[in-house]
Amino acid sequence: MNLLQRALIEKAGHDNGFEHVLPTSADGWLALGSARHPAEVAVQSNSGGFAAALCRCQPSLPGELARSFPETMQAGGSAEAHFVLPTEATLARWLRRTAALAQALPDQAMTSFDAQVQAALAELEPAAAKSTEVQRLVRQRVGQQAFRQAMLDYWGGACAVTGISVPQALRASHAKAWALCDTDAERLDVYNGFLLSANLDALFDAYLVTFDGTGSLQVSAAVSDTERARLGLTHGMKLRWLDARHQHYLHFQRMKCTWFSA
Structure with missing residues (x-):
C-alpha cells in the first residue's frame, strides 16, 4: 500500500465513522476503529478496488452487513466476513453502514444509557x-x-x-x-x-x-x-x-x- 492509497483509506474511514487508525494494522492492511462504537475493520487497496474485513464487532453485525452488501461478499467468504468493494464510493458506503450497525446492534443503546x-x-x-x-x-x-x-x-x-x-x-x-x-x-x-x-x-x-x-x-x-x-x-x-x-x-x-x- 502506497502513501496515496493509505491516505485515501484513512480519509474514507474518518469521514464514515472510523476516525482512528489502529496500531494493529498489518502489512498491506489498514486497521480502523472508533471511540463511538466497538467495531474494528481492516481495509486494503488492490487492483480491483478495495478489500475489507471485520476484525472486531458484535456477533450479529456480519450477517446484517451481508444483507446490505450481498454482492460484495467474497466468494466462499470466511468467518472474518471479507468484502470486495470495487470503488471509493462503495468503500465509503460500507464503512458508513458498518459504523451505523455497530452503534445500533443489538443493545448498543444500553451501553451509555x-x-x-x-x-x-x-x-x-x-x-x-x-x-x-x-x-x-x-x-x-x-x-x-x-x-x-x-x-x-x-x-x-x-x-x-x-x-x-x-x-x-x-x-x-x-x-x-x-x-x-x-x-x-x-x-x-x-x-x-x-x-x-x-x-x-x-x-x-x-x-x-x-x-x-x-x-x-x-x-x-x-x-x-x-x-x-x-x-x-x-x-x-x-x-x-x-x-x-x-x-x-x-x-x-x-x-x-x-x-x-x-
Missing part, C-alpha cells in the same frame, strides 16, 4: 433529581431518544416498509410497548420494533396492522378499503427485511391484534 440518564439528572435542581417520578420520566425520555437513534442507524434512516427517508415523518415504533417491557434492555433492543412512517406507526401502535412471520403487512378489517387507499396501504407491502431476532417481539405485538390469525 445510564450515563446519559445521570447526565440529564445532573442538569436538574438536586431536589427534583431525587424525585422518583422525575427519574422515571428522565429515563423514559433519554431511553426513547436512544431507541430512536438506534432504529435510524439500523434501518439506514428509512422506513422499514416504504423506504421513506424524511426524518420528520419517521417514528421508532416498539413491537413490545415501552410500558410493557420487563427491562431497559428490552426497551432499547433494536430488534424490538421497526422504523416506520408516521401513519404506519400509528396503526401498528393501535394494533390495527401487524406483520406476519415473513414480514408481510396485515391490516385489520376495521380499516376499510377506502381508508386503506387514503393511508397508502397497498397489497404486497412488507418489511424490507425481517431478522429472526425480531420474531419474539413481533409475536408479542401480534398477540395484541385480536383480529389476526396466522
Whole structure:
C-alpha cells in the first residue's frame, strides 16, 4: 500500500465513522476503529478496488452487513466476513453502514444509557433529581431518544416498509410497548420494533396492522378499503427485511391484534 492509497483509506474511514487508525494494522492492511462504537475493520487497496474485513464487532453485525452488501461478499467468504468493494464510493458506503450497525446492534443503546440518564439528572435542581417520578420520566425520555437513534442507524434512516427517508415523518415504533417491557434492555433492543412512517406507526401502535412471520403487512378489517387507499396501504407491502431476532417481539405485538390469525 502506497502513501496515496493509505491516505485515501484513512480519509474514507474518518469521514464514515472510523476516525482512528489502529496500531494493529498489518502489512498491506489498514486497521480502523472508533471511540463511538466497538467495531474494528481492516481495509486494503488492490487492483480491483478495495478489500475489507471485520476484525472486531458484535456477533450479529456480519450477517446484517451481508444483507446490505450481498454482492460484495467474497466468494466462499470466511468467518472474518471479507468484502470486495470495487470503488471509493462503495468503500465509503460500507464503512458508513458498518459504523451505523455497530452503534445500533443489538443493545448498543444500553451501553451509555445510564450515563446519559445521570447526565440529564445532573442538569436538574438536586431536589427534583431525587424525585422518583422525575427519574422515571428522565429515563423514559433519554431511553426513547436512544431507541430512536438506534432504529435510524439500523434501518439506514428509512422506513422499514416504504423506504421513506424524511426524518420528520419517521417514528421508532416498539413491537413490545415501552410500558410493557420487563427491562431497559428490552426497551432499547433494536430488534424490538421497526422504523416506520408516521401513519404506519400509528396503526401498528393501535394494533390495527401487524406483520406476519415473513414480514408481510396485515391490516385489520376495521380499516376499510377506502381508508386503506387514503393511508397508502397497498397489497404486497412488507418489511424490507425481517431478522429472526425480531420474531419474539413481533409475536408479542401480534398477540395484541385480536383480529389476526396466522
